[in-house]
Amino acid sequence: xxxxxxxxxxxxxxxxxxxxxxxxxxxxxxxxxxxxxxxxxxxxxxxxxxxxxxxxxxxxxxxxxxxxxxxxxxxxxxxxxxxxxxxxxxxxxxxxxxxxxxxxxxxxxxxxxxxxxxxxxxxxxxxxxxxxxxxxxxxxxxxxxxxxxxxxxxxxxxxxxxxxxxxxxxxxxxxxxxxxxxxxxxxxxxxxxxxxxxxxxxxxxxxxxxxxxxxxxxxxxxxxxxxxxxxxxxxxxxxxxxxxxxxxxxxxxxx
Amino acid sequence: xxxxxxxxxxxxxxxxxxxxxxxxxxxxxxxxxxxxxxxxxxxxxxxxxxxxxxxxxxxxxxxxxxxxxxxxxxxxxxxxxxxxxxxxxxxxxxxxxxxxxxxxxxxxxxxxxxxxxxxxxxxxxxxxxxxxxxxxxxxxxxxxxxxxxxxxxxxxxxxxxxxxxxxxxxxxxxxxxxxxxxxxxxxxxxxxxxxxxxxxxxxxxxxxxxxxxxxxxxxxxxxxxxxxxxxxxxxxxxxxxxxxxxxxxxxxxxxxx
Numbered sequence: 015x016x017x018x019x020x021x022x023x024x025x026x027x028x029x030x031x032x033x034x035x036x037x038x039x040x041x042x043x044x045x046x047x048x049x050x051x052x053x054x055x056x057x058x059x060x061x062x063x064x065x066x067x068x069x070x071x072x073x074x075x076x077x078x079x080x081x082x083x084x085x086x087x088x089x090x091x092x093x094x095x096x097x098x099x100x101x102x103x104x105x106x107x108x109x110x111x112x113x114x115x116x117x118x119x120x121x122x123x124x125x126x127x128x129x130x131x132x133x134x135x136x137x138x139x140x141x142x143x144x145x146x147x148x149x150x151x152x153x154x155x156x157x158x159x160x161x162x163x164x165x166x167x168x169x170x171x172x173x174x175x176x177x178x179x180x181x182x183x184x185x186x187x188x189x190x191x192x193x194x195x196x197x198x199x200x201x202x203x204x205x206x207x208x209x210x211x212x213x214x215x216x217x218x219x220x221x222x223x224x225x226x227x228x229x230x231x232x233x234x235x236x237x238x239x240x241x242x243x244x245x246x247x248x249x250x251x252x253x254x255x256x257x258x259x260x261x262x263x264x265x266x267x268x269x
Numbered sequence: 270x271x272x273x274x275x276x277x278x279x280x281x282x283x284x285x286x287x288x289x290x291x292x293x294x295x296x297x298x299x300x301x302x303x304x305x306x307x308x309x310x311x312x313x314x315x316x317x318x319x320x321x322x323x324x325x326x327x328x329x330x331x332x333x334x335x336x337x338x339x340x341x342x343x344x345x346x347x348x349x350x351x352x353x354x355x356x357x358x359x360x361x362x363x364x365x366x367x368x369x370x371x372x373x374x375x376x377x378x379x380x381x382x383x384x385x386x387x388x389x390x391x392x393x394x395x396x397x398x399x400x401x402x403x404x405x406x407x408x409x410x411x412x413x414x415x416x417x418x419x420x421x422x423x424x425x426x427x428x429x430x431x432x433x434x435x436x437x438x439x440x441x442x443x444x445x446x447x448x449x450x451x452x453x454x455x456x457x458x459x460x461x462x463x464x465x466x467x468x469x470x471x472x473x474x475x476x477x478x479x480x481x482x483x484x485x486x487x488x489x490x491x492x493x494x495x496x497x498x499x500x501x502x503x504x505x506x507x508x509x510x511x512x513x514x515x516x517x518x519x520x521x522x523x524x525x526x
Binding site for chain 1: 428441
């Protein structure tokens with residue numbers, strides 16, 4: 015396995031409105047292999063999102079460096095797809111135009127191939143009948159699926175997801191998780207997935223990073239040894255409870 | 270289906286019906302207390318005065334007022350949207366211009382109207398300036414507020430795609446501001462009629478505002494009232510036109526019921 019993404023001794027501080035520095039990350043190091051699915055778990059406000067945004071290259075860490083294939087990330091990169099917590103679709107565009115928006119925004123025009131590719135991806139996500147619908151005609155889960163397809167269209171090697179299913183109800187949340195896995199099997203990507211659901215992290219990921227509360231350090235890295243493809247049955251796998259239990263203890267232990 | 274239709278119709282008709290029911294009451298009060306026309310004209314007197322003025326004369330006054338109101342409104346729109354874009358794009362612009370805009374807005378336009386007449390003479394220019402000044406503020410504010418309320422994730426998306434900033438403004442922020450801008454336009458269009466009337470009060474020889482003043486100075490109070498009602502109706506129609514324009518061009522921006 016080749017190492018795809020590396021976080022080397024990352025520490026990061028923000029300057030708050032009152033002028034005080036606020037440290038959110040403290041000496042965080044880890045690496046992600048190519049095609050690996052890594053979930054990051056941690057208490058809310060611990061700096062998970064900061065970690066993810068460092069990979070987009072929108073800003074640099076105070077100390078340390080993030081690298082992709084050994085090259086330090088100093089500006090936004092091609093080949094990274096982002097899925098946000100909220101779908102954040104553009105309400106004036108229909109589904110297929112929303113999916114094509116990043117291409118139009120970046121290049122100013124959309125080729126016939128891109129359009130066909132968008133429709134193929136929508137079909138893969140079970141949205142082929144909704145390509146002409148407006149976002150407000152879709153349910154929250156469907157909107158988020160469109161958000162994922164939008165991130166996949168530019169054929170990114172890396173997919174970063176910031177609590178993508180946290181705005182959904184419990185049932186669609188589980189369903190979406192498995193749908194994401196099936197997309198991931200069809201189009202393998204390196205995934206960095208932020209969540210605050212323990213079972214979601216264990217079900218989806220190859221590796222779970224458990225962060226401590228702010229300033230976040232890596233409390234534990236847990237490799238999830240469960241067979242793929244995973245589905246609803248995976249919950250009954252003997253290892254599943256063992257992992258969730260171990261993570262729960264890590265998170266709730268006194269600091 | 271049919272019950273829904275009646276429900277909708279009733280919702281539309283009720284306010285009109287309510288107004289119509291007030292008219293006999295008004296008439297009765299004027300008649301019962303023998304209120305003279307120059308204090309409060311009765312609806313029938315106003316109606317009579319309205320009919321007494323020829324349609325041609327009404328239309329002449331109406332077109333004079335409308336041309337000032339609408340050209341002032343359009344000029345405001347043409348200036349305010351690009352200005353709002355600059356203010357959102359460059360922090361510097363916003364920091365410098367915002368206080369200035371508030372100063373302009375705090376200055377009563379009615380008070381500076383006579384000065385503008387002295388500056389620009391008695392033609393179209395001062396009237397246009399007055400209407401533009403009065404309609405400008407809600408448009409700039411609504412456009413900047415709208416553009417600033419764009420979800421930060423989309424701005425992040427734009428930055429991660431390394432798109433130039435002007436595209437961020439034009440393709441993300443500006444469309445996001447459309448519902449806000451239309452709210453501003455609804456306020457501005459009614460203000461534009463007020464601006465036109467203020468301008469006509471100060472200096473004009475045509476227009477509905479001028480006609481109100483003209484009628485008052487000749488003690489033709491019912492006629493002044495007729496002109497006033499005509500003005501309100503014009504304002505209502507313009508307001509409705511903006512709503513229709515929004516549902517026609519930007520149906521997605523309407524609030525969901």
